[in-house]
Amino acid sequence: MNKRNILRVAAVAAGFTLIAAACGDSGSGNNAADTTTTAGSTDTVAAVQQGGLLQAVQDRGTLNCGVSGSAVAFSETQPDGTTTGIDADFCRAVAAVVLGDANAVNFVALTASARFTAVQTGQVDVLMRNTTWTQSRDSDVGMDFGPTTYYDGQQLMARESDGFSADSTIADIAGATVCTNAGTTTEKNIAETAKVNGVDINLQTYEDYDIVMTNFLSGACNIITTDGSGLVGRKAKQQPDGENWVIFPATPISKEPLGPTYGQNDSQWADAINWTVYASIIFDEQGVTSANVDEMVANPPSPEIGRLLGGDGELQTAMGLSPDAFQNMVRAVGNYDEIYTRNLGPVGLKRAGSANARWTEGGLMFAPPAR
Amino acid sequence: MTEPTSPNVTAGGRVQLARPKEPYIPPREWIRDNLFSTPFNSILTVLFTALVFVMTRGMLGFIFGHDRRWEAPATNLRFLMTQAYPDEQYIRVWFTFGWILALAGLSLAAWNAAPRVGYRNLARKAASVGVAVALIGLVAPAMSTSGRLQYVLIGAIPMAAGIIALKILDNHDTRDMSAFVVQVLVVAGIILSLWTVPYGQHTFVDGAARVDSGTVAQSTKLPLTIMLLVIIAAFYVGRTIRPHFKQLKAVLGGIWLLSPFILTTLVLRDPAFDSGHLLSTDIPIGLAFALGGGAILWLLSSAKAGETGRIAAAIILVLAFASFLTPMRMIVRIDALMLAGAALSSATFAGSREARLRFVGGWMGAIVIVNWLVTATNTPSTVFGLPTGTFYGGGLTLTLIITSFTLIFAFPLGVTMALARTSKMPIFRVMSTAYIETIRGIPLITVFIFFAIMLPLLLPDGMEVAKIPAIVIGYVLFSSAYLAENVRGGLQSIGRGQHEAAEALGLTTAQKTLMITLPQALRVSIPPLVGQAIGTFKESSLVLIVGLFDLLFIARNVIPNTSGFLGAQREPLMVASFIYWAGSYSMSKASQRVERKLGLGER
Structure with a gap:
């Protein structure tokens, strides 16, 4: 090889190294393919594995919240693209607590089958997707569950003219055609309940609930069954004039506690979400609303409220949140009662007397003390 | 229309045999020959007419x-x-639509693709549309009398026009017009009705759906009107430049192929996307490899490179693999591996100046495509939205x-x-x-x-x-x-x-x-x-x-x-x-x- 050729090889190699070095520099120190823009999600994946999702979300500046996007009163996608409903409002509440901005939410619509994978891959930080808290999900699937935001339960709906009333029981449905959507726990529950009670029913299942409703309206189904909240919503909106639909039995045939769901083994993140829900319940208990929050900050009715709103001795900073985190929350989305009334009121779901009433009024809405 | 073209010669200059003219058959004879030729056929015709009637009535009853x-x-x-x-960025959506329509108009003109429709055929079509509209009014169940009258009256206009035209026109009339003009006129009529007929205005304000009387919203009818003008203008521009611009078809074909990439990358992207990262990192890396790599390949594909070239290529390959050991952007590693592959094969392309230029040009094209793909799939919110799926x-x-x-x-x-x-x-x-x-x-x-x-x-x-x-x-x-x-x-x-x-x-x-x-x-x-x-x-x-x-x-x-x-x-x-x-x-x-x-x- 002569000298000229060696020089040429050197020049080519040097040029190449230069390009690689120039590009490598800007990416050094971070193995991510794209430091600035994908950092958020890359960190999320890492965070799910090692904890520290709270910091990752705060660095990113937006909360990725998994919702259904097509569940009446829980998370509806409106014609202008906004997401409304009780689940959507709890997403906003978490964003207000963690980020100080209730609008810093990126709603991710998830199907039932994709929801847990979405948490595991870090696609979403938290699920507010009317997900029932069960043993297998809590252990086997690798989820952790926050405090229940809505106690639901499977019930049945029939026409009064068919001889049913609100006092009817499972024993009364013998021989009836019961319709529900296929492949859900709803289907399994009604079949099991009928078997346990020794009644024969004709169970018909359909692909989605709108088809079930169409068949109920046309009379092809005597009885339909799904979660109570869904039945009340349908009754409020779709009951024709001159018909009276009744919902029974008074004690639902299944327990469906719905609440926030997140990846397991991240206590700090879990605390932030759990206390968002607890704070909304405590504010409801003690009468702090989005309307009177300024007054309450100036003149707190109890030391507990004072601490939660960011006064003396508050505990929020120890949680990695800003002192006024819960104050931002109640200012932006209100307390539990406000969230409930705003979203579930219009579809006819009454809070008083239900499992979702305050614990002082016989319900199950109870929060540990904030101290 | 104005162009003197012989019907037997296609644009490519090939001679094509003219189709034989279909002889004119009066409607009564056609019906007798085709629908009631045998008793069995007559039964089938009656049965299926009844079936179609029942189905149509059911459908109309639903609508x-x-x-x-x-x-x-x-x-x-x-x-x-x-x-x-986002509402305030909706102009991007209309721009995309307009872009596609403009291309469609230009292409219609460039390929001279709009079929021609004979006057008699057109009259027949108008009459049948009129009959169909009038039949809606007559057949639909559960409709008010004034509603029925409205459909019959609206249907009567094209029906009468079609029938009169058929009477005036000679049975063997061969005049025709561009189907494009007909379609534009029909669409223009529909758009005109948006401005004049009170269809009602459906809006979603403050979380509630609202229905107002009056014509449809300005934000619907105005852009649609502009879209119609865009396609008309594009068509006539295309017709004007076609004779002077030989490569028009090739250029349009290229734009059609690139459109999905251009539109999703530049127009329909997340309006709030910050392109700072793209400009400061992604594009420079792509350019460095396209130009720097092109220069390297130009040297290596020289006939004189010989042994030296192979050694240089081997070194590049080693460096490309080495890049996986140090922290570095994935795109750099991918580009480096591609460069190593190209360098190793450069001897194959050594030779004439043209061959080497093609080689380097191909390299640059490949780098652009690969870098676009990596950026598009890997960078959130540039093209396809966030990794979260939104x-x-x-x-x-x-x-x-x-x-x-x-x-x-x-x-x-x-x-x-x-x-x-x-x-x-x-x-x-x-x-x-x-x-x-x-x-x-x-x-x-x-x-x-x-x-x-x-x-x-x-x-x-x-x-x-x-x-x-x-x-x-x-x-x-x-x-x-x-x-x-x-x-x-x-x-x-x-x-x-x-x-x-x-x-x-x-x-x-x-x-x-x-x-x-x-x-x-x-x-x-x-x-x-x-x-x-x-x-x-x-x-x-x-x-x-x-x-x-x-x-x-x-x-x-x-x-x-x-x-x-x-x-x-x-x-x-x-x-x-x-x-x-x-x-x-x-x-x-x-x-x-x-x-x-x-x-x-x-x-």
Whole structure:
């Protein structure tokens, strides 16, 4: 090889190294393919594995919240693209607590089958997707569950003219055609309940609930069954004039506690979400609303409220949140009662007397003390 | 019209035999000959007329039923089209639509593709449309008398015009006009009615649906009017420049092919996307490799490079592998590996100046494509939305984006697979057969779930693929397997003689394939290929399984589950199915025209 050729090889190699070095520099120190823009999600994946999702979300500046996007009163996608409903409002509440901005939410619509994978891959930080808290999900699937935001339960709906009333029981449905959507726990529950009670029913299942409703309206189904909240919503909106639909039995045939769901083994993140829900319940208990929050900050009715709103001795900073985190929350989305009334009121779901009433009024809405 | 063209000579200068003129048959004779020729035929005619009547009446009863909630699709129309694209940025959506219409207008003129429609035919069509409209008024169940009268009166106008025109025109009248003009006039009439007829205004304000009387909203009728003007203007511009601009067709073809990339990257992207990172990092890296790498390859492909060149290429290869050991952007590593591959093969391209220029040009093109793909799939919110799956335009837009990208990428891949499967080399044949048969054995839903949910779990740390690109990758792999089989069918229909003739002329295998077999095979495969394209368009609705808001998902699941339109499922579904039908039907119409032009099925 002569000298000229060696020089040429050197020049080519040097040029190449230069390009690689120039590009490598800007990416050094971070193995991510794209430091600035994908950092958020890359960190999320890492965070799910090692904890520290709270910091990752705060660095990113937006909360990725998994919702259904097509569940009446829980998370509806409106014609202008906004997401409304009780689940959507709890997403906003978490964003207000963690980020100080209730609008810093990126709603991710998830199907039932994709929801847990979405948490595991870090696609979403938290699920507010009317997900029932069960043993297998809590252990086997690798989820952790926050405090229940809505106690639901499977019930049945029939026409009064068919001889049913609100006092009817499972024993009364013998021989009836019961319709529900296929492949859900709803289907399994009604079949099991009928078997346990020794009644024969004709169970018909359909692909989605709108088809079930169409068949109920046309009379092809005597009885339909799904979660109570869904039945009340349908009754409020779709009951024709001159018909009276009744919902029974008074004690639902299944327990469906719905609440926030997140990846397991991240206590700090879990605390932030759990206390968002607890704070909304405590504010409801003690009468702090989005309307009177300024007054309450100036003149707190109890030391507990004072601490939660960011006064003396508050505990929020120890949680990695800003002192006024819960104050931002109640200012932006209100307390539990406000969230409930705003979203579930219009579809006819009454809070008083239900499992979702305050614990002082016989319900199950109870929060540990904030101290 | 103004151009003196001989009917027997096509644009390519080839002589084509004129079709024999169909003789004029008076309607009464036609009916007697075709519908009541035998007693059995008469019974069938009566039976099927009754059946059609009952079905039409049922359909009309559904459409005009008093409990129909057409306000659901009307209020959600924008949602169905583009999901939640921000209001203040909506001009981007209209720009995209206008771009496509402008290209369509120019292409119609460039290819002189608008068919011509005879005066008599036109009169007949007008009369039948009038009869159909009048029949709606007469047949529909449950309609007010004034409503019926309205339909009959509106239908009477084109009916009378058509019948009078038929009376005036000679039975053998041969005059005709461009179908484009007719279509534009019809659409103009519809748009004019938007300005004048009080259809009602459906809006969604402060979380509630509202219906106001009056004509449709300004934000609907004004852009639509502009769109009509755009396509007319584009058509006449195209006609004016066609004689002076020889490469017009090639240029337009190129723009059509690039449009999905340009539109999704620059126009329909997240309006709030900060392009700082793109400008400071992604584009410089691409440029450095395109230019720097081009220079290196230019040197290495020199005839004098010899031994030195091979050593340099080996060093580049070592460096490219070494880049995986140090922290570095993935795109740099990919580009470096590509450069090493090109450098190693540079000796093959050594030779004339032209060959070397082509080599370097090919390198630059490849770098641009690869860098675009990596940026598009890997960078959130540039093109396809966030990795979380949120896209700034769902609905029909998403359906069309998935369909067009899938078709663009699946076609070359499928043709390659078909060629590999018919290849004489066992390694290619076996690999391609294994690929095609594996993919064809997997349901599309499984492919979607795998690519949307499993793929992110399998990727190495630091690599990400957004949901929509992941879906498109899976769909391309799936479609190309089916496409390959369609093309293979075409390839096998080419007679042995064609191969032998090509070999006798001394053509190489590549020339033989590209110039003799493939063009003929593709021509034969047009009907199944179009069937495949229609299938791809409709089956894209399966993305609902991974939670993407495409047209069907919004119509079927989202709208009926808002408290404002609870249970209103059939109306949006009907609108969605009409849109699917319109898309599929226009594709099949276009293919019929291409088939006729190529004389398919006539020889």
